[in-house]
Amino acid sequence: MTEVLLSAKNLTKRFGGLAAVNDVSIDLLRNHIHAVIGPNGAGKSTLTNLLSGDLPPSSGSVTLGKLDVTGWTPEKISGQGLGRSYQKTNIFLPFSVWENVRLAGQSRQPFAMRWLNRARQFASINERAEKALELAGLTYRKDSIAGTISHGEQRQLEIAMTLATEPQVLLLDEPLAGMGTAEAERMVALLQNIKKNHGILLVEHDMDAVFTLADRLTVMVNGQVIASGTPAEIRADAGVQAAYLGEEHA
Numbered sequence: 387m388t389e390v391l392l393s394a395k396n397l398t399k400r401f402g403g404l405a406a407v408n409d410v411s412i413d414l415l416r417n418h419i420h421a422v423i424g425p426n427g428a429g430k431s432t433l434t435n436l437l438s439g440d441l442p443p444s445s446g447s448v449t450l451g452k453l454d455v456t457g458w459t460p461e462k463i464s465g466q467g468l469g470r471s472y473q474k475t476n477i478f479l480p481f482s483v484w485e486n487v488r489l490a491g492q493s494r495q496p497f498a499m500r501w502l503n504r505a506r507q508f509a510s511i512n513e514r515a516e517k518a519l520e521l522a523g524l525t526y527r528k529d530s531i532a533g534t535i536s537h538g539e540q541r542q543l544e545i546a547m548t549l550a551t552e553p554q555v556l557l558l559d560e561p562l563a564g565m566g567t568a569e570a571e572r573m574v575a576l577l578q579n580i581k582k583n584h585g586i587l588l589v590e591h592d593m594d595a596v597f598t599l600a601d602r603l604t605v606m607v608n609g610q611v612i613a614s615g616t617p618a619e620i621r622a623d624a625g626v627q628a629a630y631l632g633e634e635h636a
């Protein structure tokens with residue numbers, strides 16, 4: 387059976403009278419991409435924030451591996467193997483691509499490693515950064531200044547920075563936003579490669595990419611899950627057609 391890396395049960399987040407996320411359960415498996423789709427305001431970002439610890443849930447639970455991480459801080463959750471990329475970039479534009487990835491890896495140096503001598507720490511962070519750059523397809527840009535690379539490459543850099551923390555689970559919020567066709571195709575290929583060793587939760591508005599990449603989809607409307615299943619099941623779901631997808635993916 388495929389390993390469940392992350393499991394959320396009956397998550398609810400209320401902002402005053404609004405249930406932005408309402409009784410949502412979702413599992414994320416190793417080697418799988420689970421896409422969460424839905425119209426603007428459906429609750430996708432709020433759900434991501436609940437999984438990453440950026441927001442505490444009003445009720446429900448989040449389990450990462452075997453640990454109940456409900457209510458943990460983002461730093462503590464990240465230390466247990468959850469990596470998150472944000473819609474708004476965290477990149478230091480005046481720094482090189484390499485420096486950005488290295489800093490991201492360093493920021494997540496586990497506490498237990500800190501007793502190691504500096505030389506060994508240095509080598510292990512460098513090794514992680516090299517691996518992350520390679521997996522994100524950016525080794526050829528290693529020495530470029532981050533502010534000078536293309537928009538698509540900056541999105542790859544965000545992924546490399548997330549990978550440098552050595553996560554098991556990646557939460558990716560609109561990794562294809564603002565990309566042209568060639569950049570989007572490149573990112574789709576990268577994500578297909580990255581999923582071989584990770585579980586990925588993908589929030590994305592590009593439906594062609596979503597239906598190419600996703601092993602499972604969860605469709606949210608007004609905070610609630612209206613459907614969950616394989617791409618074929620979601621395409622065939624009349625409720626999803628009516629609420630969101632329209633005819634183009636029927």
Ligand SMILES: Nc1ncnc2c1ncn2[C@@H]1O[C@H](COP(=O)(O)OP(=O)(O)OP(=O)(O)O)[C@@H](O)[C@H]1O
Pocket residue numbers: 401404406424425426427428429430431432433
């Ligand atoms: N901090 C907040 N305080 C109050 N309401 C919020 C807050 N964050 C989100 N909301 C509301 O919760 C609902 C869900 O928002 P959310 O951003 O999660 O949707 P989304 O599906 O990610 O939308 P989009 O696709 O536009 O990013 C919206 O009605 C939004 O206005």
